[in-house]
Amino acid sequence: MTRAHIFILQCADGSFYTGLTRRDPVERASEHEQGLDPHCFTYSRRPVTLVYTESFERVDEAIATERRIKGWTRAKKKTLIERDYETLVRLASRAKE
Template structure:
């Protein structure tokens, strides 16, 4: 094994600074989920570790090529919710993405009894008895 020069050992350890701190933007712990309404009336659910408003701006400007919202602009922020733990935010985003339009709207209104009713009803056209 080659020997390293003594100056290598004496070099101060390099501290890494995350880009968002270096750029001066505010860092949030955890993550936020958000729901956008597109110009065609459909909903888009996403997740963001930093500012939701910053992400909304990116969607509005079309800075995310190939994204669902790219061809459905302008978009409007309908709902956002912050989670302290990112794993909870990811689980919530995945769950909401699988929901019907009616369930998403009930969730955004905070109408939890309607959510329970819609969950029991099952998929459209598949009535449970």
């Protein structure tokens, strides 16, 4: 399979958008910033800033990770963006309690 990337954009209203692309995540973020799709979540929340990317060798792994992150709380996404993996583990443990 082809390499894939997940990315997180921070929107002007403070919300986060998680997406998936097989292309350069910076290029994809630029498309969101340009507002090419008026039906997209980010369209009315511009400007957007690319705050996180992660690459995967397999597309299915990227898809699974994107879906998992989309279900996370804002706090957990912020912790991932900050790459605070110790806190991320604690937040994951709390969710199971």
